[in-house]
Amino acid sequence: MSSTVQTHAPHAHSPHEHSGVAHAAEPKTNYLTANYGWKSWVFSVDHKRIALMYLFTIAFMILVGGVFALLVRLELATPAGDLLQSENYNKIFTMHGVVMVFFFLIPGVPAVLGNFLLPIMIGAKDLAFPKINLLSYYVFLVGILLTLTAAAMGGVDTGWTFYTPYSSTYANSQVALAAVAVFITGFSSILTGLNFVVTVHKMRAPGMTWFRLPLFVWANYATGLIILLSTPVVAITIVLVALERLFHIGVFDPAYGGDPVLFQHMFWFYSHPAVYIMILPAMGVISELIAAFSKKRVFGYPVVAFSSLAIAVIGFFVWGHHMFVSGQSTYAGVVFSVITMLVAVPSAIKVFNWVSTMYKGDVLLSTPMCYAIAFLGLFTVGGLTGIFLGTMGLDIHMHDTYFVVAHFHYVMVGGMVTAFWGGLHFWWPKMFGRMYPEAIGRVAAALMFIGFNMTFFPQFILGYMGMPRRYHFYPEEWQVLNLVSTLGATLLGISYLLPMIYLPWSLKFGKVAGKNPWGAKGLEWEADSPPTTFNFDKTPIVTEEAYAYPEGARHQPEAKVV
Amino acid sequence: MSSEHSHPHITPIKIYLAVFATLIAGTWLTYWVAYKDFGWLNTPVAMAIAIVKAGVVVLYFMHVKWQSKLTMLYAAGGFVWLLTLFAFTLQDYFTRSWLPVYE
Numbered sequence: 001m002s003s004t005v006q007t008h009a010p011h012a013h014s015p016h017e018h019s020g021v022a023h024a025a026e027p028k029t030n031y032l033t034a035n036y037g038w039k040s041w042v043f044s045v046d047h048k049r050i051a052l053m054y055l056f057t058i059a060f061m062i063l064v065g066g067v068f069a070l071l072v073r074l075e076l077a078t079p080a081g082d083l084l085q086s087e088n089y090n091k092i093f094t095m096h097g098v099v100m101v102f103f104f105l106i107p108g109v110p111a112v113l114g115n116f117l118l119p120i121m122i123g124a125k126d127l128a129f130p131k132i133n134l135l136s137y138y139v140f141l142v143g144i145l146l147t148l149t150a151a152a153m154g155g156v157d158t159g160w161t162f163y164t165p166y167s168s169t170y171a172n173s174q175v176a177l178a179a180v181a182v183f184i185t186g187f188s189s190i191l192t193g194l195n196f197v198v199t200v201h202k203m204r205a206p207g208m209t210w211f212r213l214p215l216f217v218w219a220n221y222a223t224g225l226i227i228l229l230s231t232p233v234v235a236i237t238i239v240l241v242a243l244e245r246l247f248h249i250g251v252f253d254p255a256y257g258g259d260p261v262l263f264q265h266m267f268w269f270y271s272h273p274a275v276y277i278m279i280l281p282a283m284g285v286i287s288e289l290i291a292a293f294s295k296k297r298v299f300g301y302p303v304v305a306f307s308s309l310a311i312a313v314i315g316f317f318v319w320g321h322h323m324f325v326s327g328q329s330t331y332a333g334v335v336f337s338v339i340t341m342l343v344a345v346p347s348a349i350k351v352f353n354w355v356s357t358m359y360k361g362d363v364l365l366s367t368p369m370c371y372a373i374a375f376l377g378l379f380t381v382g383g384l385t386g387i388f389l390g391t392m393g394l395d396i397h398m399h400d401t402y403f404v405v406a407h408f409h410y411v412m413v414g415g416m417v418t419a420f421w422g423g424l425h426f427w428w429p430k431m432f433g434r435m436y437p438e439a440i441g442r443v444a445a446a447l448m449f450i451g452f453n454m455t456f457f458p459q460f461i462l463g464y465m466g467m468p469r470r471y472h473f474y475p476e477e478w479q480v481l482n483l484v485s486t487l488g489a490t491l492l493g494i495s496y497l498l499p500m501i502y503l504p505w506s507l508k509f510g511k512v513a514g515k516n517p518w519g520a521k522g523l524e525w526e527a528d529s530p531p532t533t534f535n536f537d538k539t540p541i542v543t544e545e546a547y548a549y550p551e552g553a554r555h556q557p558e559a560k561v562v
Numbered sequence: 563m564s565s566e567h568s569h570p571h572i573t574p575i576k577i578y579l580a581v582f583a584t585l586i587a588g589t590w591l592t593y594w595v596a597y598k599d600f601g602w603l604n605t606p607v608a609m610a611i612a613i614v615k616a617g618v619v620v621l622y623f624m625h626v627k628w629q630s631k632l633t634m635l636y637a638a639g640g641f642v643w644l645l646t647l648f649a650f651t652l653q654d655y656f657t658r659s660w661l662p663v664y665e
Contacts, residue, residue, distance in 0.1 A: 201632065228636075229643045265651045316646060320654065331657035332650075 030433070030530040045130035046533055050137050051116035052431070057137075058112060059500065061103040061144065066493060068096035073455075073489040079476045089472035090157035091173065097160025098178060102185050103144055105416055106274060109281035111140070111192055113423050114220045116431060118196060120524040121214050123205025123542060125534040128198040136191035143185030150174040150181060159470065161271070164252040164263040168241055176242075183238045186231045189277070193227030196220050205523070207542035214522055214546040215291075215304055219284025222308040226273045226280070226315065234270035237263065261327050268319035276315040278412060279379075280308055282419035283350055286372050289422050290354045292520035293369035294361025295555060297547035299353045307346035314343040324395045333392050340390035347383050351376060362554045366518075367441030371422030374449045378414025382407060385460065400470070403463025406456045414452055421448070421499060428503060429513030433529045436506045440498065447495035454488025519556055522546050571628035581622045588615040 031048045034040075041049055071092045075083040084092060115133065119126050127133050150156060156178045158166040167175045200213070200221045240251045241263070250256030252263045291298045298304055320328055320336030354376060363369065385407040389395050398404060421444075429435050458481040467474055474482065516525040523542070527535050592611050600607055621627040626637050 197636075229640065233647065261654075262651070265654065266647075269647050269651075316643065317650060320650070329654045329657040330661055332654035335650075335653060 028528070029532065030528055031533045032432075032530050034533045043134075045126070045134050047115050047119050047126050047130065047133060048431075048531065050133050051112050051114075053137055054107065054111040054115060054140070057141065057144065058104055058108055061099055062496070064148075065096055065099035065104060066496070068092050068099065069489065070493065072096060073486040075472050076474075076482050077479075077486040079474050079479050079482075081472050084472055086472060087157065090159075090470070091155035093470060094156045094159050095151050098147060098156065098182070100412075101160055101274075101278075102182055103140075103147070105278040105412055106189060107140065107192070108278075108416065108420050109285060109423065110196070110220055110223055110277075111136075113216075113285065113420075113427060114196065114223075114281055115192070117427060117524055118199060118217060118220055119203065120527050120531060120535045121217050121522060121546075122200065122203060122208050123523050123536065123540040124199065124203035125536075127195045128203055129195050132191050133195055136188045136195070139184060139191065140188035143181045143188060146177060146181035146184065150177040153177070161267060162241075163267070164241065164260045168245060169253055169255075176245075179238045179241065183235050186235050189227050190231050193224035193231070196224035197228065200224075205540050205542050208523075209542075211302060211305070212542055212545045213305075214284075215287035215298060215301070215308070216281070216284035218305040219280045219287070219308045222312040223277050223280045225309075226277050226312050230270045230273040230277075230316070233266055234274075237266040237270070240266075261323065264323050264326055264328075265319070268322045269316075272319040272322065273312075273315050275408075275411070276311055278416045280311060282375075282416040282423075283308070285419040285423035285426075286354060286375050287350075288522070289368045289372040289419075289426055290357050291547045291549070292426070292518050292522075293364045293366060293372070294358045295364075295519075295549050295553040296357050296361040297545070297549055299356035299359075300349075301545070301547065304350055304353050307349045310346040311343065314339065314346070318343055318390075321390045321392075321395070324392050325399045330392075337390055337392040341387065344383065344387055344390075351380055351383075364555045364559060365442070366559075367436070367438060367445055368422045368426035370442055370445035371418050371425065371448075374445060374452075375415060375418045375422065378410055378418060378449075378452065382410030382412075382414055385410065398463060400468055401463035402459040402467045402469055405469050406459035406463060409456045409459075414456070417496075418448065418452075421445070421496075424499070424503070426518070427524070428506070429517045430524055430527075430529050430531070432507055432510075433513055434506050434508075434510030435513050435517060436499075436510060437502055440502055444495050444498040444502075447491060447498070451488050451491030451493075451495050455485050455492050456488070458482070458485045458488075519559065521548055571625060573622065573625070573628075577622060581618050584618055585615055588612075 031046055034046075041053065044050060044053075071084065072089070075081070075089060075092075081089070115127070151174075153174050155173055156175055157173045158171070158175055162175065162179060162182075167179065200217060204213070240249075243249050244251050244253055244256065244258065248256050250258040252258045252260050254260070287298050287304060318336055318340045320332055321340045324333050324337075354372075365373075385403070389398055389404060389407055425436055425441055462478055462481050462485075463469075465478070467478055513529050515527070515529055517529075518525070523540055523546075524531075526540065588611050592608060595604075595607050595611070620637060624637075626634060629637075
């Protein structure tokens with residue numbers, strides 16, 4: 001079959017029309033078996049294969065970032081620098097941040113689940129620009145290779161935020177290389193975001209109106225908008241740092257007439273919306289999980305859809321809340337603080353509506369739903385502590401303490417990562433046609449919830465007591481809480497390793513999944529498991545909303561057996 | 563490309579040349595006004611010329627003039643967002659001196 005997926009290539013599904021007799025006796029092929037050999041993967045423009053390449057690459061980066069996290073927590077188990085001294089500790093937490101933010105949290109849900117599912121959910125054969133999709137993967141890979149090279153050549157010690165003057169005047173590590181890596185990785189995001197936006201506008205199947213779209217698609221669309229509008233700014237910022245270093249054009253360095261705080265403005269103009277790039281697709285996943293396992297339409301569907309757009313828009317006007325103690329004008333701080341309170345509203349709408357969706361639904365506590373419920377609790381804690389930090393007066397006390405570290409880990413790890421695992425379990429049978437082992441899946445989800453809270457809840461207390469982030473030593477009276485955190489991190493690590501073992505195991509030994517193992521609504525469950533190369537044998541005609549569950553729908557009795 | 567893509571607009575070379583001439587003229591104009599003193603208008607004048615030049619590039623070289631309303635909306639959206647970057651950053655710089663300084 002030709003590789004130009006975008007055209008209306010007729011799908012050859014009736015073997016007797018062709019002379020290819022060999023096909024006749026074989027079962028229907030899917031995207032995994034359509035062709036073989038390494039070239040069929042590395043040059044593939046199939047969104048599903050690209051999604052899998054992203055999945056394996058990102059899984060590797062989770063392990064890399066996880067090792068850095070482990071080193072940080074091991075060092076913090078004792079008050080003194082037993083394992084790492086300041087210089088190396090700075091590099092380790094910086095690499096943990098860079099790897100996790102740019103190579104897992106940002107691309108995690110959109111590039112893996114979004115790439116795989118978005119075209120199927122809207123009834124399309126592929127994304128609008130399949131070749132650009134492949135390009136985005138390779139650009140991403142180049143970014144990773146440069147980052148790992150920077151790490152191997154001595155690392156970076158500025159923190160993942162690359163604040164000037166650490167990253168300019170006082171740079172004493174591989175800052176330039178790491179900055180180039182981030183610059184390049186940004187283009188990978190832009191290409192994915194562009195693809196999603198154009199695809200949702202142009203490729204919806206007949207009858208797939210905007211208000212029939214699954215909320216996962218809405219969330220990824222909103223994410224695409226944020227990516228397109230914000231990512232270029234971080235690229236420009238990196239270019240400006242380079243221009244200043246090379247040609248002494250005064251931008252950020254006061255010696256040349258610049259202002260270091262300007263870097264923070266430009267950096268957070270990207271990086272605050274980037275927080276929503278990370279969490280919005282995860283929220284989309286949660287909408288799907290809660291609807292499917294409550295057997296109900298998402299409560300207030302249009303409001304949840306618009307809340308994604310509201311978060312995307314308002315999220316752009318709050319960046320100054322990262323800069324309350326930076327020397328930013330107090331008046332600007334007040335404005336940013338007020339708008340920060342506003343962005344809590346659409347997030348809260350989502351949480352309330354998810355809970356309302358579960359109300360009187362037939363809630364089935366399978367593994368993905370366990371992750372979804374864990375998300376609700378953890379994200380709410382993360383979101384509400386964000387309100388503490390967005391309050392300008394309180395932030396002066398909390399700024400750069402472990403309270404901040406705990407807050408954003410609750411949102412990012414408790415939120416995005418939990419949703420990622422939930423979504424991966426939920427769509428695993430769709431992606432590979434096999435079920436994961438349910439019992440151990442629930443154990444992993446429960447262990448994650450316990451380990452996560454053990455890791456990060458003590459950090460709220462530590463931060464409130466004044467323990468600053470980014471130091472490898474602390475007074476001895478804080479050791480108990482730090483030790484609890486390190487033990488929790490170990491449990492958390494195990495809970496993340498479990499699916500990395502049993503999911504690949506299930507590829508061979510898992511129960512074969514039918515088209516729709518969950519009895520869920522949505523176009524992706526009408527495609528084969530795994531789907532064929534062009535997803536559907538013929539373009540589906542959509543006649544109902546994505547969550548058209550009948551009133552009082554129940555799960556099949558056999559679904560409740562573990 | 564698929565049949566969904568309607569025929570792309572073909573711009574006559576004449577228009578490209580006219581745009582090119584406009585841009586060169588704009589560059590000379592920028593150079594010329596740089597040596598005049600308009601007082602506080604110095605920056606606005608230079609920015610006005612630059613905006614006209616950028617507008618011509620976006621409309622003609624980047625073909626936005628012949629695109630759908632949706633594409634125009636997206637192109638305009640980028641500039642609106644750029645303005646928010648400037649506006650919200652400047653609200654910091656313009657108000658920094660408002661706070662009283664206690665010796």
